[in-house]
Amino acid sequence: MIQISEKVRQLRNNISLSKIISLVKKSSGNRLYVTFLFILLESVVFFASLYLLKKLVDVVSHAQKSSAAAYHQIITYVVAAGAVGIIYFIIRSFSAYLVEAQSTRAAEYVNEQIHSKAVRMELAFYESPSYYDVLKRAMDSGGERPGQVITALIDIIKNAASLVAVGSVLIIINWMLLPLLALFILPTLLVRLYYSKKLNNWRIAQTPLERKSAYYSSLITTDTAAKEIRAYNLGNYLKDQFSVIRRILMKEKLSINLKRTKLEAVTTAMSNLGVFACIGFIALKTISGEASPGDITLFLVAFPQSFSILQNISGGISILFQNSIYVNSVFELLELPAGEAAAGVTSPSALQSVKELRFQNVSFTYPYNTRPTLKNINLSIPAGKIIAIAGPNGAGKSTLIKLLCRLYDPTEGSVMLDETDFRNYDPKELRGIMGAVFQDFNKYSFTAAENIYLGNIHIPFDALRAKEAAEKSGAAPFIDQLPRQYDTVMGRLFEDGQEVSIGQWQKLALARCFYSDAQFLILDEATSALDTASEAALFNTLREKLNNRTAIIISHRHSALQHADYIYFLSNGSIAEEGTDAALIRNNGPYAKLFLNKSKKVT
Numbered sequence: 001m002i003q004i005s006e007k008v009r010q011l012r013n014n015i016s017l018s019k020i021i022s023l024v025k026k027s028s029g030n031r032l033y034v035t036f037l038f039i040l041l042e043s044v045v046f047f048a049s050l051y052l053l054k055k056l057v058d059v060v061s062h063a064q065k066s067s068a069a070a071y072h073q074i075i076t077y078v079v080a081a082g083a084v085g086i087i088y089f090i091i092r093s094f095s096a097y098l099v100e101a102q103s104t105r106a107a108e109y110v111n112e113q114i115h116s117k118a119v120r121m122e123l124a125f126y127e128s129p130s131y132y133d134v135l136k137r138a139m140d141s142g143g144e145r146p147g148q149v150i151t152a153l154i155d156i157i158k159n160a161a162s163l164v165a166v167g168s169v170l171i172i173i174n175w176m177l178l179p180l181l182a183l184f185i186l187p188t189l190l191v192r193l194y195y196s197k198k199l200n201n202w203r204i205a206q207t208p209l210e211r212k213s214a215y216y217s218s219l220i221t222t223d224t225a226a227k228e229i230r231a232y233n234l235g236n237y238l239k240d241q242f243s244v245i246r247r248i249l250m251k252e253k254l255s256i257n258l259k260r261t262k263l264e265a266v267t268t269a270m271s272n273l274g275v276f277a278c279i280g281f282i283a284l285k286t287i288s289g290e291a292s293p294g295d296i297t298l299f300l301v302a303f304p305q306s307f308s309i310l311q312n313i314s315g316g317i318s319i320l321f322q323n324s325i326y327v328n329s330v331f332e333l334l335e336l337p338a339g340e341a342a343a344g345v346t347s348p349s350a351l352q353s354v355k356e357l358r359f360q361n362v363s364f365t366y367p368y369n370t371r372p373t374l375k376n377i378n379l380s381i382p383a384g385k386i387i388a389i390a391g392p393n394g395a396g397k398s399t400l401i402k403l404l405c406r407l408y409d410p411t412e413g414s415v416m417l418d419e420t421d422f423r424n425y426d427p428k429e430l431r432g433i434m435g436a437v438f439q440d441f442n443k444y445s446f447t448a449a450e451n452i453y454l455g456n457i458h459i460p461f462d463a464l465r466a467k468e469a470a471e472k473s474g475a476a477p478f479i480d481q482l483p484r485q486y487d488t489v490m491g492r493l494f495e496d497g498q499e500v501s502i503g504q505w506q507k508l509a510l511a512r513c514f515y516s517d518a519q520f521l522i523l524d525e526a527t528s529a530l531d532t533a534s535e536a537a538l539f540n541t542l543r544e545k546l547n548n549r550t551a552i553i554i555s556h557r558h559s560a561l562q563h564a565d566y567i568y569f570l571s572n573g574s575i576a577e578e579g580t581d582a583a584l585i586r587n588n589g590p591y592a593k594l595f596l597n598k599s600k601k602v603t
């Protein structure tokens with residue numbers, strides 16, 4: 001018994017029962033109590049139907065030939081048992097519906113919670129493998145699993161109630177039957193619990209490997225990777241890597257299941273022994289007059305019920321264990337601090353008339369890195385100017401932009417807006433004054449208009465402004481050629497979608513940025529896919545297009561950097577040089593060395 005209570009305690013810890021119940025309560029309110037009421041009713045009616053059956057058999061076995069009284073009693077019991085049976089099936093159908101409704105509601109609720117949490121998580125979350133494991137498990141659990149857990153949980157409660165009903169019936173026959181049956185049936189239950197937990201621990205340990213195999217699978221099956229995989233003939237190589245992992249996982253899982261099956265074979269044989277021991281026990285009691293033939297009938301009806309009830313309970317518990325890892329990941333995810341920098345104290349109105357954005361002795365180390373990526377950066381971005389950040393690969397340019405968008409805070413030093421530290425502003429307000437086209441910009445499978453509108457969703461869509469933005473970015477000519485112009489769905493993901501070139505997608509991303517209200521427009525390699533004529537058209541008139549706004553350009557092309565008022569040259573996380581393009585070329589320092597040879601050829 002100590003073992004059982006220990007198992008139950010472990011189970012309770014493992015599957016956070018209280019959290020699941022509170023989740024069900026939140027998702028379905030008082031309907032939960034109605035469900036429990038139906039479950040209770042179902043058990044009471046079940047007990048009543050068994051009891052009426054026993055009574056019927058007893059009347060039949062004791063009845064005198066052609067006795068009118070017995071005749072009436074039999075009719076009464078048959079009618080009563082029939083009516084109770086009908087009521088039982090009606091209640092059972094409705095309680096099954098209620099359980100299903102409960103789990104569907106809970107599943108929807110959980111999905112909503114996961115998504116709103118994912119939206120609130122800071123960028124750092126997506127850059128940690130262990131957090132990603134939690135998110136993967138939570139997403140895997142998404143639609144189905146919380147529903148399955150809740151169904152299993154309610155099923156366990158329902159079966160426990162039925163077990164009480166069957167137990168009461170067995171007590172009516174003879175109380176000794178209860179411990180006798182428990183002795184033979186419990187080992188099966190314990191074996192299942194033990195192996196469910198073992199399998200659960202194994203699953204937790206294997207999540208990184210599962211994730212790796214899912215990664216191989218996605219490489220093999222997604223459209224984005226399909227081109228390169230065919231070009232390099234990587235298909236079979238990746239498939240083999242995937243198969244190696246799947247084989248390891250399958251072998252380990254099957255080995256655990258085989259051990260469980262062997263032990264279960266022994267324990268179920270034992271429970272069968274138990275049945276016959278009980279039948280023998282009642283038969284002997286019947287001969288000695290302490291039990292009736294009705295009792296034997298009742299046992300023969302009730303016992304298979306009790307056995308299947310116990311099987312359901314252990315099955316339900318193993319479902320709980322199997323899913324607990326996923327469901328706990330949901331709770332783990334929901335309980336993670338969103339990491340969103342604390343809302344600032346400064347009024348957002350101060351953001352309307354910013355004169356300068358400044359990096360003051362800024363150093364930054366990524367959360368899972370040991371070495372700093374940015375070291376003691378001091379730079380100034382005056383409002384209305386075009387400022388460029390240049391430097392070789394890995395110098396820290398994009399990292400600097402992440403700090404500018406407040407996706408991260410500096411590890412040392414401050415990013416200042418005039419005299420106010422970034423950290424004193426609400427991050428959302430702050431991001432509102434930044435518009436960015438990242439190197440890995442998003443390609444939204446929405447209409448061309450929506451792709452642009454996403455730059456400023458806080459005001460109703462303005463078609464004229466969207467067209468202006470598309471003209472500024474150079475997207476307008478190709479949008480006009482699309483079958484439904486601005487209403488054409490982009491990409492091939494959805495029906496009637498039109499795929500466009502990567503350069504055209506980049507022009508859409510640029511249009512999104514121009515459409516925004518942001519005062520600071522960040523163009524991080526934002527013209528890398530544009531042809532030279534399109535890039536020149538964008539930069540030659542960038543100042544007019546900005547309309548007094550500020551631009552921060554990152555580019556590896558000298559032709560783009562030449563348009564900047566001032567350039568900061570980053571090398572190995574520090575500012576190695578700064579000045580105008582002409583001054584930097586004159587200096588003949590690292591900037592000139594990086595661009596001069598190239599620019600001679602390119603420009």
Ligand SMILES: Nc1ncnc2c1ncn2[C@@H]1O[C@H](COP(=O)(O)OP(=O)(O)OP(=O)(O)O)[C@@H](O)[C@H]1O
Nearest residue numbers: 127366369373391392393394395396397398399400
């Ligand atoms: N998410 C990250 N987590 C940890 N370290 C990172 C992360 N992103 C970048 N780094 C580190 O920061 C360094 C600078 O990266 P960053 O993307 O800022 O360079 P970059 O100057 O923009 O390079 P490129 O010209 O190739 O775009 C990288 O070499 C890498 O070591």
